[in-house]
Amino acid sequence: MFSRTALSRGTQLAARGQASSKLAQRRGYAAAASAPSSFIYDTTDVAGVKVATRDSHGPTTKLAIVAKAGTRYQPAPGLTAALEEFAFKNTEKRSALRITRESELLGGQLTAYHTREALVLEASFLREDIPYFTELLAEVISQTKYTTYEFNEDVERVLQIKQARLAANVAALALDSAHSVAFHTGLGAPLYPSPSTPLKGYVDEHKVASFAESVYAKSNIALVGDGATTTALSKWTEQFFKSVPASAASVNSASTTYYGGESRTAHKGGNSLVIAFPGSSFGTFKPEVAVLSALLGGQSNVKWAPGFTLLSKIAAANPGAVASATNLAYSDAGLFTIQISGAAGAVRATSQEAVKALKAIAEGTVSKEDLTKAVAKAKFDALAGSESGINTLLAAGSGLVHTGKPFQIAETITSIEGVTADKLKAAAKALVDGKASVAAVGDLHALPYAEELGLKV
Template sequence: MLSRQSLGRGAQRVIKRQCCVQLGRRGLATPASGSFQYQTGEANGVKFASRDLPGPTATLALVSKTGTRFEPAPGLTEALEKFAFTATERRSTLRIVRESELLGGEISANHSRENLVLGAKFLRDDLPYYVELLAEVAYRTKYENYILNEEVIPTIQKAHKKFLANVSELAINSAHGVAFHRGLGVPLYPASSTPTSKYITLENVQNFANSAFSKPNFAIVANGADQSELSKWVGEFFSDIPASGKAIESQQQKYYGGEERIAHGSGSAMVIAFSGSSSPTGGFYKPEIQVLASILGGKSSIKWSSGFSVLGKQSASSPGLSVDTKSLIYSDAGLLATTLQGPAEYIAKAAVDVVSTLKSIAGGDLNTELFKKAKAHAKFQELEFGQNVKSGLELTGSGLIQGGKAYQIDETAKAIDAVTESQVKTAAKQLLESKASVSSVGDLHQLPFAEELGLTV
């Protein structure tokens, strides 16, 4: 067991506080506002936001604008993710693990197309320790060659193999590639043929880390933490980070559209996508796209039912076929994407249904009852998505970095409430008039071309 002397300042402070309360009361939340509104602020040049939800636990995240969209070379975002919570100048990897175990917390790291997220879940009273830990990971991680070669690169290679075996993930990444080319088109996990060893060098990782954790490029977001407390500890522990770092620049993401077909022997999948909506914190948010996604649908949210969505009912008679339509949102762009996975012959039939449904809506054939159900479902999904701690943290962090705006779920709900049938019909018409992004993976003999579906690519 670690001695008190081996713990960092934050951990010592936490343990000292714990000694002053009864064991049975440890970690119980003090009265909190319970508001789902994020409060924002800035301490020592670091943007932060908190949502003081009632409860004994808290969640903290450092959101950095260093997803695959912004990486200067393939694999660097993954490498940075894998280096997270390894040895720092003050703590060994083992010590970080043992300290978090003693406090009963959880630590994690993941990346998306736009962000790298370092997260922690813990008892509410342990906020100082985890703010200090994230600050230490951000600017005191020791980037060693042996860690890169023995731990980071082998882990990345395993992730690549897993990715290549998943036909639906391959199709989604392919659709992003033909839709956006570079930027959002960069895959979350490069293919095994990508010469990542050429790019994932210690020098490149260190340079990318310096950029990732400079003050203009990250934000701190918390759920279950008092705003004044978060401000205090962010101001104290992130004071050593240089303020002179350069903001990662990115051009407005351009949509292209196109088609790609990939032969695969482990199943079939197809993605039919169109230019969609940005996130609510972006400048191109279109709530009608979310409603349209619910109308198309595919997956049922109610047991023993195929659901109300058009594609859900049409695919009910195709055993083994999975259909799912989502509005994939990013800071300045998005995709309305329908993913089909299962037997190739059923995918071919369902792909025709996707296009014919859109044409029907664009032509003015939209049942009012269906619209009301889809609108209610879209609102629920958006509220649930925002209430979800993990999603809310990343959306808010990204919003703070990109434009200084936190994600507020009540504003998004109001926007969906205001959507009309006319807006949905117009959106469907505009999608069909623009270029589609179609990706097919699997049995290419049976999977249709975009032109055969009547789509322009």
């Protein structure tokens, strides 16, 4: 006769065996599904409109117009931001109130945002309502009324609020400054007009309407769907995008040049330092830069521990500062950044150690274990972002508009898996041997110069 203890132990062993079996199965499934087909965009041309779609067979759909209308292409400061604020306001057919009420009755969500290269108009809704929202997006880009009263009462007011918010955000100011010294014009333009830039003379309803006319054309946009079939999206695109102009005046598309340099801005609201180098573009993806970003990291994946990333360890040893590394990808350029914010003394110490860590990677000191972790983290970050929909519509649309090819996560994962220690070492060496872009905002007495960090600008 078996005792309760023996039975309990037997049950525990059986449970552990089942758990081990399930874990092995999961590992096998993960390896097989590293680039699932549901992540791949199908592309087509529908009546002159570039269309990309993927279907996860879920109950909801996201649909976005990605226009080549980011701050890189604006002829004057503030036009992209103002055009974003005019989205989903009065059109020739519907008032802004009607658009809001109809979207709410259907349970939909509308949003607009911009980057340095793109202006995105996005709708999220129940799958069966794709006809309504396809029609609405086409209407917004072809029939919006750029009225004087809406500009004076709403658009200009919101721009001034965002200018004031930017003036108090030292991290955003530092990142804008890093772009400015890295690229000068084009990608060097700030995301929002500088707090010291007057809107009068640069932005009004007539200039916004003229800018809209130059960027809202079939040749300059992509329509991206997530959670829709190619057949359905093509059907409604063909029907509702007839009124969108086929082409318009070409936007400024001068190729990007990287310069490097240094910028220092005194500020009483905090401290932020950005150390940047030429990075990876989505036109020419460099997987070793993605792995380098994952290795430097800045945030732990394990609670109550700094984790394996180099910047998280450095920040843990210098209380009062937070640090992170990321690659900002654009169509023909990229900016690999290390951003550090916090108390001035801690920012100084952390930046010194961060540069030492980068130089150590360039000397080939990364262990095999850390390289394996970094590759796995880079893959996870890419897949998790694509699975959750974070920036996926933007990436797919930007790729389609600028290069004729959407960002495909499957290709990214395959290239990341091919990163070796030698490739990582070469990538880091190219950065530290080249010209950096360094931007400091805050207490300039304490924040270091690029030369003090051992960087060339």
